[in-house]
Amino acid sequence: MRAIIVRHGNTFAPGEPPRRxxxxxxxxLVKCGREQARALADNFASVRFDRCLTSPLLRTRKTAAIVVPYLVAESAAWLREIDHGSDEGQTEEAVTARIGAEALAAWEGDAVPPPGWIVNAAERIAAWRGFFEGSEGTVLLVTSNGAARFALIALGxxxxxxxTGAFGEVIDHQVIAWNERPPA
Known part of the structure; x- marks a missing residue:
């Protein structure tokens, strides 16, 4: 089994302050997000994907449509982005002011959700494990950073x-690459 795990392209234009x-x-996707998706399509042009799974969100579905226009993406709820609670739509500065740098570091480094975020870590890990155990062929998965991190945890x-616009590759339960961006 080969899994290419892609994070959707940019949803903020250059110079626009990113938010959670x-x-x-x-x-x-904004223009540069569509360009990231095209770079991924070019990077994987020689790969024949057997399936494509995406989160139900527009940004992942549009990324997938650019990368693999020959496949109909299957929506997978377990690939949906996490729920940032009251931090949804807030700048990083505002989020840090509310929860503190330590809480953000625990999220980034250990996937410990900050107070108020809805993550369902055990369910996500189980879903990734189920995918890795039960899948065959070459599969493209398009998701978000919050959901993708649990693929790594599921693999130990x-x-x-x-x-955004980066990918990871897993072959037979081995992480081959992570956070790689194709040449623009």
């Missing part, structure tokens, strides 16, 4: 960020 956007906000690795 999760399951509650369904943003479209430490969680790590997946930047």
């Amino acid at each position: 956007i999760g399951a509650r906000t369904d943003l479209a 690795a430490k969680p790590a960020k997946l930047r």
Whole structure:
């Protein structure tokens, strides 16, 4: 089994202050996000994917449609972004002021959700494990950073960020690459 795990393209234009956007906000890709998706499509042009799974959110579905226009993406609820609670739509400065730098570091380094965030970590880990155990062929998964980190945990690795327009690769339960961006 080969899994290519992609984080959707950018939803903020250059110069626009990024905000914590999760399951509650369904943003479209901006121009540079569509360009990231095209770079991923070019990078994987020689790969014939057997399936494509996405979160139900527009940004993941649009990324998938650019990367694998020949497949109909299957919506997978377990790939949906986490719920940032009252931090949804807030800038990083506002989120840090509310929960503190230590809480954000615990999230980034260990996937410990800050107070008020809805993550369902055990369910996400179980879903990733089920996917890795039960899948065959070459599968493209398009999701978010919050959801993708649990793929690594399901494989016994430490969680790590997946930047917009970046990918990870897992072959037969081994992480081959993580947080790689194709050349623009």
